[in-house]
Amino acid sequence: MDTIVCVKHVPETAEAEIAVDSSGKGIKTEDLVFDINEWDDYAIEEAVLMKEKLGGSVTVITMGPEDADKTLRKCLAKGADKAIRLTDKAFERSDAYATAKILHKAIKDLPFNLILTGTQASDDGYAQVGVILAELLGIPHATMVKKIESKEEFVRVNRELEGGLEQVMEVKLPAMLAVQTGINEPRYVSIMGIRKAREKELKVLGLGDLGLKEEEVGESGSWITMEEMFIPPVEKEAEILTGGPDEIAAKIVETLKARGLV
């Protein structure tokens, strides 16, 4: 099984203070830590597990800035064989459609049986890139994949539906699968492991190498144009209980008592 895994280098924002930057169209990223998109960590793991079981190769690819090499090296340390970074000034401000077009140009002539992506990127949350890429490549796809069994000519996958229900589908190879978190247990890699992976190949390609025109990518090649980024207005906000832990605990107990909950 030759697999290509699309990974995105994203800021960790769950616990971080976030502020909109002066352009009004992005967030301040100086103080943020960037890492592999959570969903993509499961995708690379799935590819490496398949390689360990069935043989073949794993190539990781990202469209992003030079700093994204950290994510690529992490994937190489996890067991990927080769890495490709697509970087060009013209790629900036690409939406999911433009991103998929860029990835398509880089992938279309590579040999593969399977392409894996994450269900969504935790930053922009489009949940589109893999499916658009599949359509551009003319191959079938399945999203929200929680289980993959590979057969000769096809894969049997469980797609996650709402409410815990799953849908079992058979998808002919070559195919694109967008994986969901929880499909496996992503392995941990040490700093040493990442350092060792420096020997593996990491190729960098730009606009010209991919045979793309400037207007096909970036904002002009996108479906959507960002007008404005803003912190959401507060419609309803919790009453914040203040004080030391003791005081807070006492206030909660009072509230619960008033409602007959303790």
Add this chain to the structure above:
Amino acid sequence: MTEILVLAEHRRGEFRDVTFEMLTKGRELSQKIDADLTAVLLGHNVKEFAKKLADHAKKVLTVDDARLEDFNAEAYQKVLSHLISERKPLLTLIGHTSFGVDLAPSLATELNVPLATDCINVDFEEKKPIVVRQVYGGKVNVKASLHTSESYIVTLRPATFEVQEVEPLGGEIIEIPSPLKEDIPYKKFVEYYEPPAGEVDITAANILVSVGRGIKDTENMPIVEKLAGALGGALACSRPIVDKGWLPSDRQVGTSGKTVKPKLYLAVGISGAFQHVSGMKNSDLIIAINKDSKAPIFRAADYGVVEDLFKVVPTLTNKILEEKKSSS
């Protein structure tokens, strides 16, 4: 006449709520820009079904084909690309659900029509759609426009638009012959799979203590277990806790887990992503403990505690135990 299409979503003989949410939004938009509102129903033996949609749309287009009985993005895409190419609706609304996510991006690519996904609002400015989306786990919103085109596709986030009781529209039901000619060669629906039920039914509990990634390590789980025990409640969780295998999947609250409505929902170290919140927002009383004052969970909660859970939770557990002892 300008047309807005709404793709009805159904599964195993039942409409999904998002269908009526989209029709409500579609109706508002159709009045604003003077467009026809048309529901699209793809399936097998769906005549009776169509009648229900007719209350909510001017027209109901039905395509009846055995290959459309269970959702298969390949078959759905073929039919929809045919319908959209023929009718050239200004806007097509699809749910941002497990179906819509599998369908909309490839459909838009095939048709070369701009798509905006997971929108929490859509409006028109000069016949051009403007959408609002959430990014960075709901901490930031984006207002965006779509590139000028004859036709647009927008997927709407479920459980975001309130369904309004309205005068039935008495829409006309139009049967369209299935455009599916050849086989569906690439994708086959095999079956539905329902994971077996576990021991604890969190949907039946009056009190839920729900734990998220803020707990950091499986070794810390006793901290919240004790709180749940002191309150006489059950332990629930957000998705990452199940993904890591720290609790079984039947404890997960949210779109891909359970929907709960307890008397008390105590969220500990949960950020409040919309997929989580839509599973618990109707609880009677919501208290959230999170050290990040900007966490979206505080927009869903009645009471909030902005503190380190490791400081507050053990103290709270003790206070509750004391209270119970003194009152018994």
